[in-house]
Amino acid sequence: MKKKIILLSGLATSLLLSGCLDVTExxxxxxxxxxxxxxxxxxxxxxxxxxxxxxxxxxxxxxxxxxxxxxxxxxxxxxxxxxxxxxxxxxxxxxxxxxxxxxxxxxxxxxxxxxxxxxxxxxxxxxxxxxxxxxxxxxxxxxxxxxxxxxxxxxxxxxxxxxxxxxxxxxxxxxxxxxxxxxxxxxxxxxxxxxxxxxxxxxxxxxxxxxxxxxxxxxxxxxxxxxxxxNDAARGTQWMHNRTHRGEITFKLGDNETDYLTTTLEKIKVDIKPLVKNDQVTFEVVVKLNATLNGFKTNVSEEEIKKQIIKEVKKEIRTTYEEALAKDIDIYRLSEHLYRKNVKVWKKLEQDGKIPLTPSSISKLEIDVNQVNSGRKTFTGTINE
Structure with a gap:
């Protein structure tokens, strides 16, 4: 009786193991x-x-x-x-x-x-x-x-x-x-x-x-x-969505052709609001970000840095937008923003999923630099001239 039990147990075990025979190592x-x-x-x-x-x-x-x-x-x-x-x-x-x-x-x-x-x-x-x-x-x-x-x-x-x-x-x-x-x-x-x-x-x-x-x-x-x-024509895309972790902006300080400053931009937050008036749609864009300085050649004020950052980010966003429009591309997915927030107007204006866009469709572009971190205690240079 014991031999029969052992034999049946072995047979059951072999049947279970046979299920792996067709698996490629x-x-x-x-x-x-x-x-x-x-x-x-x-x-x-x-x-x-x-x-x-x-x-x-x-x-x-x-x-x-x-x-x-x-x-x-x-x-x-x-x-x-x-x-x-x-x-x-x-x-x-x-x-x-x-x-x-x-x-x-x-x-x-x-x-x-x-x-x-x-x-x-x-x-x-x-x-x-x-x-x-x-x-x-x-x-x-x-x-x-x-x-x-x-x-x-x-x-x-x-x-x-x-x-x-x-x-x-x-x-x-x-x-x-x-x-x-x-x-x-x-x-x-x-x-x-x-x-x-x-x-x-x-x-x-x-x-x-x-x-x-x-x-x-x-x-x-x-x-x-x-x-x-x-290349440079694509730089504006990084400032127009919330998934950008980190980027850089380089700009000239004053009138000196060789005096440049690079700032690191982080914590990008973008808000795109469609405005509808007489079946015409425009978009108000607000970009909020923080900036960090890693090094600079001369003394500079925080306000001057903010002013230059705002100028350069606006320029890059506009450049990319206009480059895309020339190829009939809605690079910032403005059509989707209207679709999400006012689908009734979107249905009225859309052509194959897109709404007509022009260079003036972005009616407002606001860049808010929340803070500028100098990386040090002050905005003065490390080495005295």
Missing amino acids: PQRMYYVDGLGIDYKDGQYEIYLQLINFSNVEKSETSNPQAVPAEVGQSKGKTLEEALFKLFRSIDQKVFWGHMTYIIFSEEAMKNKNAISVIDSVLRYRETRYQIWTYCTQDSIKDILLITPILNKSLTSSKLSTPLDTDDQETFVEPVNFRNLVIGLNEPNHEIGIPYVTINKNWETAEERGQDTALTGVGVLSKDGFKGFIK
Whole structure:
């Protein structure tokens, strides 16, 4: 009787264990970290970045000679066809659950090509809404092959973890797939995607290195691509939302052509109020912020600093707004502000989700500098002249 009980117990245990036989062991899979999408000659051209997790382990066990990643390339009439062609040259299962970002070329965002890709990626069961989204005019393959500074793991790169440097400067707001879908589905049906360039500011004793930099936005709408706003022309975007942690303003002091001051701006709070009069809509914008001085060449008053900060922030907000209007872009999502606060008027004025905007649509732009922290006890210089 005891033998029968032992036999039945062993049989039950083996049946329970057999449920794991179809699970692929982690070391027998390839892991996707980044995906690049281009569109040429009527075909999707994809770049699949497979990451080497041996460099993600503890430094005592990692292999410094290991290749950080490999990038595969394939073409197809659809994203799925291109991927299946690439699978033919891959010798282990590919896992998509760790994919952290996707990059679109300019051509891939035109003519609704990106919309098709977004839909395909989100329909797959292993992908998530936390995937970061970028665009570029540089070589996608070169971007995917860049190793972060000091040979850090690719999982620590700026593209994989854009929030890690957010407290240093929020020049461009990161956008994930969740933000992307919401932005395209709701008024104004446009969203600015961070624009990536290859940066060559770093080097070692042996060679000059490369890293990625976020230097603007590419604006995608549900109807296709609307254009890029880059470098200084994009600076106004950081002052027009509450998610900016930190930024800088540099301005000239007095009439001296070489006397400049840089201030750090923090605790940005933005209030946008739509005003309706005779079916005409204008917007009053109030931006509140704090400023910190890290160093300056000459004695300067707090009032003078506030005056210059207000002047420069206004200038940058206006410059970006007018640059966007020239491309028919509602860069500050003013249409959405009207939609949220007065949907009746929005329904009357909207055209495909957007309301007509002009340079004078921002009727009031007020910048309030709550406080200026000198970083010291006074606003006098450290060294006496």
